[in-house]
Amino acid sequence: MSPTTSFRFAVNVTPKPGILDPQGRAVEGSLGHLGLSGIHDVRVGRRVELTVEAAGEAAAREVVERLASELLSNPLIEAYEVEAIGAASSARGDGAAREARA
Amino acid sequence: MSPTTSFRFAVNVTPKPGILDPQGRAVEGSLGHLGLSGIHDVRVGRRVELTVEAAGEAAAREVVERLASELLSNPLIEAYEVEAIGAASSARGDGAAREARA
């Protein structure tokens, strides 16, 4: 067997444009209570982080793409995007602001 | 009133390490059905995308930080990170693989 490397990805799944997003609306509705304003277009989706063992990044990404399209998202109502995030993400601190890594 | 600009952010909320994540386990459990292997450490969290009107990016980020820490995540069980994503995100195609933007 060929040696494999670990690649960590995130799959971001969001409601497609035009699809009702009751969660997003509920968040918007509660902003007043938090004393926050100037926030809009809130969409609530899902984020799945996972590690893939593969021979190379391209192969790993292929696996993630399949997983994302067949299992993690519902193509009728959701769009997804795959993001490479590197292994560090599992060790990040709580709530620290952080730029996403390519 | 000072003029404001729109900033689009994503808040990624994930279960803290050590916290039970039955959804992540369910994903792992169903990989066999898809004929996929070599995937592990699946964590299922939430992704909230939103637009903030603010005078500048720093001010906008401050608002998002507050929202993320007080409403979008529960510090007992979840970690979050804030990601600037630019307005383009709402216009992206379905399921197109895409590197995350800083």
Place this chain on the structure above:
Amino acid sequence: MTALEERPEVADLGLHRQLGLTDEELDAIRSRLGRDPNDLELAMFSVMWSEHCSYKSSRPLLRTLPTSGAGVLAGPGENAGVISIGDGLAVAFKIESHNHPSAVEPYQGAATGVGGILRDIFTMGARPIAVLDALRFGDPADPWTRHLVDGVVRGVGGYGNCVGVPTVGGELVFDPSYQGNPAVNVMAIGLLDERLLTRAVAPGPGNLVVLFGSTTGRDGIGGASVLASATFLDGDSSKRPSVQVGDPFAEKLLIEASLELIEHGLIEGLQDLGAGGVTCATSETADRAGTGILVDLEAIPRREPDMAPFEVMISESQERMLAVVRPDHLDAVREVCERWGLPVAVIGRVTADGDLAVVSRGGELARVPARALTSDAIVHERLAAPPARRRLAPAPGVPVLPSDALPERGMDPGAVLLALIGSPNLSSRRWVYEQYDSNVGANTIVPPGTGAAVVRVRGTSKVLVASADGNQSVSAIDPALGAALSVAEATRNVSITGARPLGVTNCLNFGDPTRPEAFWQLSEAVRGLGDACRALGLPVTGGNVSLYNESPGRAIAPTPEIGVVGLLEDLSKLVSPAFRTAGDVVVIVGQVSPGLAGSAYATLAGVAPEDGPPALDLAAEAALQAFVREAADRSLVASAQDVSAGGLAVALAESAIWGEIGGHLRLPIGNSPAVELFGESPSRVVLTSTPRHAAALVLLARQFGLPVEQVGVVGGDRLIVELTGAGATGAAEERGSRVADALDVPVSHLAHAWEHGLVRALGQEPDALPLGEG
């Protein structure tokens, strides 16, 4: 542009065909308008003249159903049937299908199905108090079926649990004919003060037309037919989601706001928005009141920019209501809606001209007589023709066995019973109903799991008893009989609790009505439904027709789903199907008749019996139910269970499992053991009574002219049925043993098989991923 400018080329463009209208229908539209419709009008006609909104194929059939009866306050044509239950109270109930949306997206399809039927209930001024779901799928071992089952069950629960209406019953059936086309029927029941009965009308020219609830988006456009036309007008169809997403939280607010508006007398009429959206709600309310409505398109609050007029007019965005309000009540209406966090908009006013007119920024975009869209919609006289062969013949190559011979062939009837009671269709539905909140409201007396659901009427001694049943297996052989059997079973389920059935709602799930055989099935079913209801003295107060239930190459078995609500005046007289006390006497009332076709036993045995399904004698059924109610009222009954799927043996096994106690019966039989034990001939019940009351019970049955037999006692931890008499001897004696003519199984084994059957059939945990819900 002037919207009403003549466009004589409309037919040439073929737009109407893209919208699902035939040339004949376009001509009918022209004759009603006296001119060509413009594009917007054509879109409005296309949704309103869809099968779903217009009942253009089924209307002539439905007219034959009995609809009146004592206490009927609202019948077909309203959003839900309403029947008085005394003391100034009334019950509203209705069943509806969401088959196609559930096939596409099971979670949202089922969820929005629940949302839609609940709106039909509270539109009448009733508070929804119970939901029942009747579900049908293909092979439970198939991954796609499992995905659908999982999604639909989650969807029903996800919606019902959140709005806070208990799901108290239903059914779940697997049959190969539903493989590509599941049937998802949902029934809702509501309770109201008679004085608050509200109708979906738009009376009083000058009154305001108010839309409240969710905003209008592009979702669900073409749920009717527009989707078929990818290029419709200038609207960007790529932006149009094909799936409607339900928001049960919004629905909960709608319920509270609507009931408050009604209670405070603030509205003149109320209509929910379902199929056909604003077009349907405005034209129907206007037509019922003999008025017109002028809609200001721009006043309709939208969720998305740049919506085309037709999108706004036919959007099926969920969780919206239309109220007709006197101008002096507007502020009060606003106050109520806003307190519940619901956007309110005045979108038009009632007019005297009888037209549904749509204006925008001063220009008139459409003007159509309201009745042309609704009561005067086109009606098609479809062709009906029975199939060449009416009886199910065995498939080629399958050996033809006398299927009722199974036990005679040396098989232990106990093993057959265990297989039946653990089978996908007869085992416990716990896995399903535990995902439903069945007790919110604190009125659920009998939760799902053991026969008809029972919900009390708070503040009174009354209880409502409900059951939803449909017999697709006999319907596939004989649709009229199947429909009548469905009515018999649903009403019997109610009667055996002691309750009096009040009325019937029904959902007719059939195939493509332009196929003569499918239309024949539909018309036969309606005939059977009508006959059964007349025989039992029950009005049909509403229902729903779902046609085109076909996947490539195959239609579903005809599925007449029957919902019944009954009333029991005194909770203390409620009878349960569970065996109660050791020593209680077991009595069987009713007569077995031969015929195994369509039975669970035949399915299990894997044979297609040539003997046809058992006959139904409606007069005997009526007498039986009247007798059981009378016996319950005189408190002669300790338990009552009807014989239905799986036959007598399954009925006994259920009573034993639920009562956690066995029974010992000696059954003199005149037919083969298979017919006696597993035949599904109707109009039979198993009653138990204390020894003290047994004689009176038997006497009462005789007074009702019913065959009755005292056959044994409750007790022990086994279910034992010895077969004696003519039917039993032959085969058994051949084998030199009488033992094979006895069924003898520990109750614990029955319970185990029953408890685990469904979960096993679905492969432990259905493998769909529970990610997509809130």
Place this chain on the structure above:
Amino acid sequence: MTVRVGVVTFPGSNRDADAMAALALAGAEPVALWHESPDLQGVSAVILPGGFAYGDYLRAGVIARFSPVMRAVSAFAEHGGLVLGICNGFQVLAEAGLVPGALLRNRSLRFVCRQVAITAERRDTPFTRAIPDRHPLRMPVAHGEGCYYADEATLAELEAGGGVLFRYAREDGTPAWAADDQANPNGSLRGIAGVISTRGNVAGLMPHPETAVEAALGSDDGLLIIRSLVESAAERAAAGGPALVGGPALVGAR
């Protein structure tokens, strides 16, 4: 004079009416409290009822936590007022930090509605004082996010300090400690069905005592909990109102 106990209605609450009815049955005067109003109308105790406040979108209970009424309820609790959160109400209390821990999605990832048995770990609190013995109480659960979670340190503290109020139990009353015990409907750690605050005046539980208040509904065991609350509230009202800190009910750990 009958004691007044408030029941909060959030948009999306759906067992508020059930809680009101149960209170009336237990001899209290139920008082409807509205999410947008911080006015508690002088009640002697507050129930946060079951349901899906604000749709339970995002996380169960989180949006409700920020409502105006919760500011008042927090202050009320701060002053020793009695607050009982049932199901969704428990989730709101946990999100608001008024009781320790969090309620995660059920391990099955499915909503679960069934009759369960719970045992009261303590019978010396304002919420359990009317429970006569250690027999398990039967009442329904109906929730999708009821898996009790707290970190090890918090759990140890809870166990040591008498913070565990109810535990799921088997029919015979033995606790369903294990997350995968059949009698533990949601996978809660240590079978925890309900907890009580350190000061003993705020409690939350996932099962529904307010639904189990009449034999006809399958059980009336829940009335013992509602009655405990009503008795405690009445006592406090008689002693001069809700602003009674560290009331008589809490006498340390078992």
